[in-house]
Amino acid sequence: MSNPAPSNPSASNPSAGSAPTSTLRGALRLVDYWATVYRRTWRGSIVSSFITPLLYVLAMGVLLGGFVEADPATLEGATSYLAFVVPGLVAATSMTTVVGEVTYPVMAMVKWNKTYFSMTATPLGVREIALAHLGFVAFRVAVTAAVFLAVTAPFGVYESAPGVLGAFVVQVLLGMAFAVPLYAFAAGLRDETAFSLVFRLGMIPMFLFSGAFFPVANLDAPLEALARATPLWHGVDLTRMLVLGVPDWSMVAVHVAYLLALVVVGWWWAVRRLARRMQQ
Amino acid sequence: MVVTASTGLILQRNFLAYRRVWWIFATGFLEPVFYLFSIGVGVGALISGFEVGGREIPYAEFVAPGMLAASAMNGAVLDSTFNFFFKLKYSKLFDQMLATPLTTTDIARGELAWSLLRGGVYSLGFLLVMLAMGLVSSWWAVLVLPATLLIGLAFGAVAMALTTYMRSWQDFELVTLSTLPMFLFSATFFPVTTYPGVLRWVVEATPLYRGVVLCRELTTGVVTWDSAVSVVYLVAMGLAGLLVARRRLDSLLLT
Numbered sequence: 001m002s003n004p005a006p007s008n009p010s011a012s013n014p015s016a017g018s019a020p021t022s023t024l025r026g027a028l029r030l031v032d033y034w035a036t037v038y039r040r041t042w043r044g045s046i047v048s049s050f051i052t053p054l055l056y057v058l059a060m061g062v063l064l065g066g067f068v069e070a071d072p073a074t075l076e077g078a079t080s081y082l083a084f085v086v087p088g089l090v091a092a093t094s095m096t097t098v099v100g101e102v103t104y105p106v107m108a109m110v111k112w113n114k115t116y117f118s119m120t121a122t123p124l125g126v127r128e129i130a131l132a133h134l135g136f137v138a139f140r141v142a143v144t145a146a147v148f149l150a151v152t153a154p155f156g157v158y159e160s161a162p163g164v165l166g167a168f169v170v171q172v173l174l175g176m177a178f179a180v181p182l183y184a185f186a187a188g189l190r191d192e193t194a195f196s197l198v199f200r201l202g203m204i205p206m207f208l209f210s211g212a213f214f215p216v217a218n219l220d221a222p223l224e225a226l227a228r229a230t231p232l233w234h235g236v237d238l239t240r241m242l243v244l245g246v247p248d249w250s251m252v253a254v255h256v257a258y259l260l261a262l263v264v265v266g267w268w269w270a271v272r273r274l275a276r277r278m279q280q
Numbered sequence: 281m282v283v284t285a286s287t288g289l290i291l292q293r294n295f296l297a298y299r300r301v302w303w304i305f306a307t308g309f310l311e312p313v314f315y316l317f318s319i320g321v322g323v324g325a326l327i328s329g330f331e332v333g334g335r336e337i338p339y340a341e342f343v344a345p346g347m348l349a350a351s352a353m354n355g356a357v358l359d360s361t362f363n364f365f366f367k368l369k370y371s372k373l374f375d376q377m378l379a380t381p382l383t384t385t386d387i388a389r390g391e392l393a394w395s396l397l398r399g400g401v402y403s404l405g406f407l408l409v410m411l412a413m414g415l416v417s418s419w420w421a422v423l424v425l426p427a428t429l430l431i432g433l434a435f436g437a438v439a440m441a442l443t444t445y446m447r448s449w450q451d452f453e454l455v456t457l458s459t460l461p462m463f464l465f466s467a468t469f470f471p472v473t474t475y476p477g478v479l480r481w482v483v484e485a486t487p488l489y490r491g492v493v494l495c496r497e498l499t500t501g502v503v504t505w506d507s508a509v510s511v512v513y514l515v516a517m518g519l520a521g522l523l524v525a526r527r528r529l530d531s532l533l534l535t
Contacts, residue, residue, distance in 0.1 A: 047453040052460060058466035060323075063474055068326045081326065193301055200307040218325050238420035 003184070019123040026128030027135060030119070036135040048100060048142040050151075053093040057152060060213065061085045069270060076215050077246050083157035085168065087240040088212030090148055094171040097144045098179040099203050100177035101137045103195045106186040109133070110277060111264075117278070126274045134270075141175030142168075167242045177180050177259040180266030188273035206232040234258050251252030282391070286382055286410055290390025290399065309402045312351035316344055319469065320415075328469050329412040333447055333502030337417075344415045345424070345469065345495035346468035348406050352428040353488055354401055356436035359395035361443050361455050368393075368443070372411040374533055388440065388522060395436050403428040410499065418501025427498060427511075431491040434514040437521025443530035485519055 020026035065081035078084035078153035111116045119129050145168055149158075158164050182198070209219070216224050227233050236257040241247045298305050323341035332342065367373040374387050382390075403425055410416050418508050439455070446452070466488040472480055490510035497507050 016289075036360075044450050044453055047456055051457070054461055055464050059469060064323070064327075064469050066474070067328075067330075067470060069328070072325070193304060196304050197307065200310060204311060205314055208314050211320070213318055214322035214326065218322055 008027050008151065019043055020093075020128065023127045023131055024126050027131035029124065030128070030132035032131060034139075038136070038139075044089075045097075045144075047141070047225070049093065049097045049140075050147060053089050053148055056089055056149060057082075057155070058084060059200050061155075075100055076240060077244050078136055078240070080157070083244065084215075084240070085213060086152050086157050088236050090145065090152070090171065090243075091174060091232065091239045092165065092207050092212045094145055094149055094235065095178050095206065096203065097141050098137055098175040100181060101140055102183040104192065106133070106183060107189065107192050107195075107231060110187060111190075111192075116274075123268040127277055130183070130187070130267075130270050130274055134179060137179045137183075138172055140178055141179075142172050145171035145175075155276045159244045163242040163245050163247070166247075167195060167239045170235065170238050170242065173256065173259050173263070174231070174238075176233050177235070177262040177266075180263050180270060182266075183274070184266055184270035184273050187270060187278050202234045206230050212235045225250065231259060231262055277280065283386075286386035287390045287393050288384070290377075291394050291407045293533060294391075294394040294515070296498055301523070305398065308355065308430040309400075311354075311495045312347045312426065315351075316340070316347050316406075316409070319343055320347070332496065332500050335500075337500065341415045341500070342412070342471075342496070343415070343469060344410050344413075345447075345499045346492045347465075348403060348410070348424065348428060348487065349431055349491040349495045350430065350463050350466075350468050351406065352431040353404060353435045353462070353491065355399045355402060356432040356454060358435045359398065359441045359461055360392070360439035361452060364391060364440055364443050365446060365449075365452075367385055368532070374529070378533055384533055385526050388525045388529055392433070392436050394441065394523070395434050399436075400425065400429055415501050418499065420498045420501050420503050422500045427494050428512065429489070430514045431488075431494075434487055434491075434517040436520045439521075441524035441528060444532055458487075462486050467492050475519070483514055487514065490514060 019028060035215055056077070061082040065085065068081035070084075071079045072079055073085045116129055120126065139221065143205070149168060152158075153164070185198075186195075210221070210227050210230045212232070216227040216233060219227055238252060238255040241252065320340035322370055324343065327339045329338045330342045331337075337349050372382075376389055378384070407416075407421070408423055411421075438525050455524040466483060466486050468488075472483055472489070472493075489514045494507055494514075496508040
């Protein structure tokens with residue numbers, strides 16, 4: 001690669017006159033870049049992160065839900081199938097939103113448009129670049145979750161107002177639990193065909209089997225254990241407990257710790273993998 | 281060049297192109313199966329079942345032919361939009377093909393044949409899963425395979441024709457905007473009787489609805505003269521799409 005990359009990309013280049021003094025300050029210098037990107041692309045995200053989940057709410061929740069004999073004992077405390085499936089769809093949408101943002105767009109930044117290489121030609125290093133990009137992803141999932149929660153509120157399925165606020169925070173956490181490790185994976189990837197596997201063998205099975213559409217307790221024991229091990233189930237369960245106003249605080253702690261751990265490990269891996277990639 | 285020979289050449293080209301990424305081909309089969317297990321079995325456990333042709337059938341048996349028809353649509357549309365657009369605009373594959381004795385008609389026919397072949401393999405696999413799960417209750421079901429090919433032809437041809445009008449990847453949001461509502465609302469997951477008056481007519485007029493009821497009539501054995509309406513509808517749609525696609529390719533590639 002002919003683009004100049006700093007020998008130690010994780011540190012800022014001290015010879016430059018205006019080197020940022022911390023990773024966060026450095027990342028903030030990329031805010032205008034991401035703001036420009038968003039101004040030009042937000043319309044395209046309306047379909048995937050807003051219309052799609054709303055159509056699922058109508059089809060599965062309202063119409064199909066009309067045929068479900070709802071019993072809170074079998075629906076994890078929800079009094080209707082709509083009340084059961086909406087928090088599931090909120091969490092699933094948080095997942096699909098970020099997966100879209102950290103697969104092909106990251107490949108474009110590294111391989112196709114090589115935007116990252118021009119960024120590292122400035123006093124910014126990989127930490128700053130990764131933090132800014134992931135910050136943008138966090139912003140995307142926050143906007144999507146806020147709009148989705150607001151639009152589904154009139155369906156009358158949310159039992160607890162503070163729970164809905166908590167669920168909003170959970171969406172950002174859940175989104176980042178997917179985004180950061182997957183960002184690390186994408187940042188070091190040479191060939192985009194692997195993304196097909198991420199979608200078909202990762203995202204879609206999780207979307208369908210991690211408790212969003214039906215209680216995982218209905219699965220066979222080994223499959224249930226597998227479903228409970230996925231990050232999406234932790235997010236779905238957390239979201240559902242909160243909006244239905246029936247939080248089990250010890251479970252809340254487990255879910256949050258699990259999701260936070262993914263973010264932390266993912267961040268460590270992302271910096272390593274991106275630094276190695278930018279040096280090649 | 282003879283029709284079969286030119287189509288065969290394009291099929292062979294696609295086969296070679298996919299040989300190294302065979303798992304992309306293979307995993308495409310899994311998506312409808314996942315949906316069948318999740319919605320049909322998982323959500324189905326919460327639903328008592330629906331009446332088809334005067335007989336109460338379990339929810340999985342109701343939803344499976346819907347998934348089959350929807351995946352025939354999705355597969356054909358995916359091939360004829362994203363993959364076709366890439367070959368048309370980015371890899372310039374068709375320009376290269378036209379430098380050989382192949383014509384635009386050969387290209388349209390060859391690409392569509394590949395997409396049908398691929399869809400047919402997936403449909404056959406799905407049908408075998410249905411059979412293994414006991415979700416097929418009539419010998420009419422042997423006609424489901426040609427029915428899914430017909431769905432693939434109708435959607436593939438129209439999608440290919442529309443793709444020739446697309447300017448950038450952003451326009452593909454419109455593809456999702458038209459296929460997803462059909463997937464969710466064309467009596468795939470619940471009976472069309474759920475809808476009131478006019479709305480019901482709208483649903484019954486969509487091509488996916490025709491495909492879904494056709495597949496459902498065949499797997500449950502409730503075949504009537506109404507089934508012929510669906511067949512005629514899908515054939516007409518496919519022919520119209522092919523006609524437009526060929527003319528558009530002529531004007532895009534031969535100028």
